[in-house]
Amino acid sequence: MSTSILPNQELHPNEHRPFWSNWRIWAAAAALLFALGISILFSSKQAAQRGYFGQRLFPPKEAFDFNLVNQDAQPVQLHQLRGKVVLFLFGFTHCPNVCPASLTNLAAVYQKLEPEKRKQVQIMFLSVDRQRDTPAVLKNYVPWFDPSVIGLSGSKEAIDRTVQEYGGSYEIVPGPSKDPNDYGVNHSAFIYLINPSGQLELLYDNEKLADTDRMAGDIRKILAEKK
Numbered sequence: 001m002s003t004s005i006l007p008n009q010e011l012h013p014n015e016h017r018p019f020w021s022n023w024r025i026w027a028a029a030a031a032l033l034f035a036l037g038i039s040i041l042f043s044s045k046q047a048a049q050r051g052y053f054g055q056r057l058f059p060p061k062e063a064f065d066f067n068l069v070n071q072d073a074q075p076v077q078l079h080q081l082r083g084k085v086v087l088f089l090f091g092f093t094h095c096p097n098v099c100p101a102s103l104t105n106l107a108a109v110y111q112k113l114e115p116e117k118r119k120q121v122q123i124m125f126l127s128v129d130r131q132r133d134t135p136a137v138l139k140n141y142v143p144w145f146d147p148s149v150i151g152l153s154g155s156k157e158a159i160d161r162t163v164q165e166y167g168g169s170y171e172i173v174p175g176p177s178k179d180p181n182d183y184g185v186n187h188s189a190f191i192y193l194i195n196p197s198g199q200l201e202l203l204y205d206n207e208k209l210a211d212t213d214r215m216a217g218d219i220r221k222i223l224a225e226k227k
């Protein structure tokens with residue numbers, strides 16, 4: 001015995017089907033599309049990260065073109081270094097451990113590179129301690145790590161703007177005495193890798209910075225990609 005739908009029983013879209021049934025179908029479809037989108041995005045980020053040791057920005061963003069002065073009191077802007085990999089960090093010369101360790105490791109990374117590649121790399125150290133770290137002080141400080149390192153300073157406005165644009169922070173912490181020079185500085189300690197096109201591409205924390213071989217590998221890869 002066969003069954004058939006009588007003409008007056010035929011179902012038409014949105015006629016006899018309950019609204020909640022359609023809503024559930026659309027909700028399930030939306031959830032599926034959302035899950036697929038998240039999966040694709042996650043896979044894309046994994047693909048972008050693959051092969052790099054540092055945390056890669058996806059996509060790379062245009063690095064802020066700061067306007068500062070170097071240890072010779074000469075103006076320096078980031079765009080002047082197009083074509084080079086720039087390794088950039090914040091700190092201060094009275095820093096007891098983090099800054100010296102960071103600069104020592106960066107100098108080691110630099111020295112691991114082949115001579116021709118060193119010509120395409122620049123390490124820059126921006127002091128956030130404007131009161132004590134004059135260009136003359138920086139000139140005596142940065143060469144201890146490597147003669148190629150550039151020390152940066154500037155007006156408070158220029159320093160603060162640069163720190164803000166790179167997502168960093170710093171705080172002056174008064175010491176126990178009333179001496180105006182008795183203070184410390186808490187500051188963020190990321191190392192920023194800016195590629196030869198002027199884009200912020202990789203970030204390193206202090207733990208990653210200690211692996212100088214893998215950092216040098218990242219630099220070689222960036223230089224090879226930008227040829």
